[in-house]
Amino acid sequence: MVAVRYQTAFRLYPYEKSADQEAAQPVRHPVVIVGGGPVGMAMALDLGKRGIACLVLDDHDGVGMGSRAICFAKRTLEICDRLGCGDPMVDKGVVWNTGRVYRDEREVYSFDLLPEGGHRRPAFINLQQPYFEQFLVAEIRRLQAAGAPIEIRGQNPVTGVRQQADHVVLDVDTPDGPYRVEADYLVACDGANSPIRTMMGLDFEGRVFEDNFLIADIRMMADFPVERRFWFDPPFNRGETALLHKQPDDVWRLDFQLGWNIDRKAELAPERIRDRVSAMIGAGVDFELVWTSIYTFRCCTMETYRHGQVLFAGDSAHQVSPFGARGANGGIQDADNLGWKLAAALNGEAPDALLDSYHTERKQAALENIKNSSRSADFLTPRNPAHALFRDAVLDLVEHFDFARPMVNSGRLSVPCIYDGSPLNGPDALGGGPARSRPGAPCSDAPVRDGFLLDRLTGRFAVLAINAAVPESLSIEGQPLDVIPLSAEDDATGALAHRYLGEAPCAVYLIRPDQHVVGRWPAFDPARIEAAFSQATGKV
Amino acid sequence: MTDLILAPNLNNTDDFYAALLAAYDGLDEGESHALNARLVLILANHIGDEGVLTQALDAAVMARSSPGQVAK
Numbered sequence: 001m002v003a004v005r006y007q008t009a010f011r012l013y014p015y016e017k018s019a020d021q022e023a024a025q026p027v028r029h030p031v032v033i034v035g036g037g038p039v040g041m042a043m044a045l046d047l048g049k050r051g052i053a054c055l056v057l058d059d060h061d062g063v064g065m066g067s068r069a070i071c072f073a074k075r076t077l078e079i080c081d082r083l084g085c086g087d088p089m090v091d092k093g094v095v096w097n098t099g100r101v102y103r104d105e106r107e108v109y110s111f112d113l114l115p116e117g118g119h120r121r122p123a124f125i126n127l128q129q130p131y132f133e134q135f136l137v138a139e140i141r142r143l144q145a146a147g148a149p150i151e152i153r154g155q156n157p158v159t160g161v162r163q164q165a166d167h168v169v170l171d172v173d174t175p176d177g178p179y180r181v182e183a184d185y186l187v188a189c190d191g192a193n194s195p196i197r198t199m200m201g202l203d204f205e206g207r208v209f210e211d212n213f214l215i216a217d218i219r220m221m222a223d224f225p226v227e228r229r230f231w232f233d234p235p236f237n238r239g240e241t242a243l244l245h246k247q248p249d250d251v252w253r254l255d256f257q258l259g260w261n262i263d264r265k266a267e268l269a270p271e272r273i274r275d276r277v278s279a280m281i282g283a284g285v286d287f288e289l290v291w292t293s294i295y296t297f298r299c300c301t302m303e304t305y306r307h308g309q310v311l312f313a314g315d316s317a318h319q320v321s322p323f324g325a326r327g328a329n330g331g332i333q334d335a336d337n338l339g340w341k342l343a344a345a346l347n348g349e350a351p352d353a354l355l356d357s358y359h360t361e362r363k364q365a366a367l368e369n370i371k372n373s374s375r376s377a378d379f380l381t382p383r384n385p386a387h388a389l390f391r392d393a394v395l396d397l398v399e400h401f402d403f404a405r406p407m408v409n410s411g412r413l414s415v416p417c418i419y420d421g422s423p424l425n426g427p428d429a430l431g432g433g434p435a436r437s438r439p440g441a442p443c444s445d446a447p448v449r450d451g452f453l454l455d456r457l458t459g460r461f462a463v464l465a466i467n468a469a470v471p472e473s474l475s476i477e478g479q480p481l482d483v484i485p486l487s488a489e490d491d492a493t494g495a496l497a498h499r500y501l502g503e504a505p506c507a508v509y510l511i512r513p514d515q516h517v518v519g520r521w522p523a524f525d526p527a528r529i530e531a532a533f534s535q536a537t538g539k540v
Numbered sequence: 541m542t543d544l545i546l547a548p549n550l551n552n553t554d555d556f557y558a559a560l561l562a563a564y565d566g567l568d569e570g571e572s573h574a575l576n577a578r579l580v581l582i583l584a585n586h587i588g589d590e591g592v593l594t595q596a597l598d599a600a601v602m603a604r605s606s607p608g609q610v611a612k
Binding site for chain 2: 389390392393394396401403404
């Protein structure tokens, strides 16, 4: 019996009986991914592109209803570009760069998310989560047709997990009854209430915030600007906050803060929601309710993201408040970090210990996301009268003085973590090199001739040379690297030089498959590159 | 690191103190609290130095929790 927890928006992987179900002995797979949400599918896509056989087990047969995550950050789009599905997302998505903050009926300030040019992708797009997942699955289907070893099994909930010394045994239920599979590595992408985590008896601790928020996604043909608009204490939601955001298909996300002691059922009554919406957008505006939901939130993390052969990614490992769009975006970066490491370990190109760095780096990122997301929540949901006093003082001041703008916190929007102090980082030997491109940092995009720099980073280790001599091709320990010889003149705007040279006249960077910097030097020295490569693959 | 100044530093302490009281004249308790908060934020921004602000927070907390001690 396979229970249905939610309705699906798109039925993408209907149940089909697999040969594994008839096998006399459980079949062993290199990687089993549990959970076919955005993180699990990105994980499968990354591994499949690397030729690593992976099996996705999902307890449903498609993408869940409801727009849910709607803001996808530039770093996520860059990762999806590398995975091959950035274009359909950006084509479908709504690009926005401007945010406006209101108090009562007055605009108190506005901001531009990406004042810096020279990036292929915008700071954010808004896109309903089902579309995001659909584009990932479409790319998986395209790769499968070309022979990539990815398999998705719908209506295959995992009901038991046992860890052995070098593999994991999974009990799986299906409409045709239970069966077993084995995995060299299991990646649990099964969400904030992770059944895998629960079955393994693992911790998940943090803070619960005492507040409720109502989401009303509506369809309307209104001429509102494509901006993120945020209200403190608006006339239509006194004493609370509200948010208005555009999505594709003429859908708008309305988010109303409700407070802690509410009658959940009464608030979810369609008539009650309609009244709220009309008060916000104007009584004369026609609209249709597309999706409604009341959410509470918590900021939690597991102590450790790796438990033997089991790795936790996305919400199963860490959960944040929605403010700042750090949930799905953080999860996609987990997959980006883990994909190349799992492939290297399974191909015998790196020791298993490389996978320990997945925990180190992504826990660092999760703590950063939790810190930012908790601070936003503290601003929006003051925990005591003094906190409310300062929040109101900031809002009083910001109407008169610019200094208070940075204190207003309606969400610190997702930016990727710089893995300072990571055991994989090599030396920073580039005198005068810009801090933003130091070891551990994700590469900033920059225009290069008629394209962009990140398009040249294809998912292998890469050597980027600017104004410096490098060999035409390069292999280390039998593995070919991408060699990208550039000159500062390849970018007439100067962004490439600004982002990678700084004060230095020339530079050589070693870059990881996930586009994070390993190390940098003023000139190419094969011995130093090889030493840094060893460091970055967990051999030192 | 810049040290927080905890020795007398105002040229005319009595004038400042009188101006401070005057700013709160006629305010009820809620309004007074709100004015306190705005003033703290304005001064904090003017100081800017995180180290000095941390010392100031510590000094303010300490002065409440240790009555009778004279901060130097």
